Amino acid sequence: MLSMLQHWIRYSHRDLVGFGTLEEGRIRVFDGEMFGECRPSGVELPLDAVTPLRPCTPTKVIAMYNNFAPLVEKLQQRLPSEPQYLLKPPNTYLDPGATIPVPTVDSRVIFEGELAIVIGRTCKAVSEKEALSYVFGYTCANDVTAVDVLTRDPAFTHWARAKGFDGFCPFGPVIASGVDPTTLRVRTTLNGQPRQDFPVSDMHFPVPRLICSISRDMTLHPGDLILSGTSLGVGVMRPASSIEIEIPGIGTLRNRFG
DSSP states (O other): OOOOOEEEEEEEETTEEEEEEEETTEEEEEEEOTTSSEEEEEEEEEGGGSEEEOSOOOSOEEEEESOBHHHHHHTTOOOOSSOEEEEEOGGGEEOTTOEEOOOSSSOOEEEOEEEEEEEOSOBOSOOHHHHGGGEEEEEEEEOOEEGGGTTSSTTOOOHHHHHOSTTOEEEEEEEEESOOGGGOEEEEEETTEEEEEEEGGGBSSOHHHHHHHHHHHSOBOTTOEEEOOOOTTOEEEOTTEEEEEEETTTEEEEEEEO
16 A cells, blocks of 8 residues: 655755655655654755755665667567666766766767666565565656767677766655556656656566566665666757656656766
8 A cells, every 4th residue: 555645855954964855845854764763853944945965875776678668669679588687886876956977988878767766675585565565765867878888899788887977877856655656657858858758657577576576686775776767768968958857746857967
């Protein structure tokens, strides 16, 4: 059963980092730990008085590959028999509103709007039936890729390098708990022009299967993210571009590139 809809935000205010729930433009500040014991402090802050930060600090970000059938079909590939994924290192994590650096490599850089699953408690080898009980909520993410780096050496596909440049994983601005991911849509705009608009329900491997499968391979910790993959419409970002990933019911992740 889904809990009440809440939007959790992490922020900086007067050189202090805090967290709370965002309600009609105001932050209800909490004490404690977002993924542990926490309670309202009684303090409220206006959103425009703080600097929003990425809403959690993952130990790892796991990014899906080939998880949306329409894109797989367009690329004339086969749907995988089990989830295919890679890791995004901590240097890629970027706050909402921050600028994605232009990498020091000659490559086209592409955006990939995605739904990110936020793990809420330590998770190891769980069943699909119990998997959703380990989800804290969902957020927006951009799985940025230096696409030409992937195949510049025919003897080795450079996934780690192409996906791992500084700032190549913006996510936020909030974590929405109490939402049903199968009802969500991911919408991406580049310089105000719509580029992606796809339903999360198109996922080949849904959220419970992803958590079940990945947690058999590695322990998932509170705050870890699983980027669920992207669909049609990915494209190139040029320096000075603005990129927005919107998931109605969660929010809009806004960043600039270069």
